[in-house]
Amino acid sequence: MTPSRPPARGSSREDILDAAEAIFAARGFEGASMRAIADEAGVAQALLHYHYKTKEGLFEAMFARRSGAINRIRLARLDVMLARGKTSVEDIVEALLRPTIEAGHDPSLGGGRFAGLILAVSTSEGDWQKGLVARSYDPMAERFISALKAALPGLDRANATWGYLFVVGAALTQMTPTGRADRLSEGEARDDDTDAMLARAVTFAAAGLRALAAEEHGH
Amino acid sequence: MTPSRPPARGSSREDILDAAEAIFAARGFEGASMRAIADEAGVAQALLHYHYKTKEGLFEAMFARRSGAINRIRLARLDVMLARGKTSVEDIVEALLRPTIEAGHDPSLGGGRFAGLILAVSTSEGDWQKGLVARSYDPMAERFISALKAALPGLDRANATWGYLFVVGAALTQMTPTGRADRLSEGEARDDDTDAMLARAVTFAAAGLRALAAEEHGH
DNA sequence: GTCTATAGTTCGATAGAC
């Protein structure tokens, strides 16, 4: 938008969102301060309030930008696959998980900087956080749940939903490189190698989903 | 300890830990205030500092008490199973996941109040949080990883570690009842029914672990 | 052990000049 004015070096509005993403991801919503974000962006603190009114407003703008970018990639890949016909569970899971890495900002920092933020918001009990998650992710989630049901006959809506949530939870919790996998595996797994992690996650998730489709839980 | 003095109505030390658990779980470490915890416990704010010195000290004491209680149950169940010989993957996963519900404080609030706190701490980048997770969970995790390797020939250390982390991540992210599963499933799944969720999680996780044992990722 | 009172800091947000 506004393509008539060439951005010489990042608009201050975008610079602030970049800084907000870094600081919020590192310290959480309550732990981050408007002062720290302003410093990171190299602007005055008052400018944050001018553009985004409140701290909550800034957080939502930052969250919407990043989640929107990730979900656009997810759905584009899903659409391509569905247009081609026959789709494997592995392909669907990969289309769901990989964009979180690829579109996670600042890939030099592990790509999953944003993943911890999603987890924090989506397990929060606050009303505005729940609303933010619903607005940002539910439409995308429903399309993937439908795709899983189509790919796996026998998977009912309840199991498809639990399966979707398990897959996202399993992968998202591993995207922040904490060194824990390295320690527990005595060096045989490296949690900053997100590609290796994702390959395992796809294998794990696809098998889990097939088992949910085979099992009779509701009877 | 100190069994000579009968506690008429909960020692203030324990009352404070109870209050801290409720407030920290609801608002996170930074979002919680010592004032709010003191009010919840019904004591003066200064008493918190007398017993636990700092906010961080209080958090660690609260976290150690609850994680210790959960891990004791987990390991006791694992020991019973291993003493009996032949152990299924499903049994191991169940022994790992169910105590989080059963020993999660205040079961009327969903049992998983503590789960959100574990997630927040374990995805944090802070040094003291990483140390706390390592001290609180690594010894238990190593025993379960070993048990998984023993139950599944072909599961190497790297895959056993990833599998363990996936299982915990999948289940832990679903223990806070946010109403999201209900919405996405159009009412066919209910996320305050932790037993139903756990049954699915065990099916999902066991199949995922078997797939990791069968796959050749490292080649 | 438990309290009141407060010191010292940091926070979100706004007013107003340019």
Place this chain on the structure above:
DNA sequence: GTCTATCGAACTATAGAC
């Protein structure tokens, strides 16, 4: 749009009486 300056409210932690 962007800044400096500041208000008023919250916070952690401590001092000191009982």
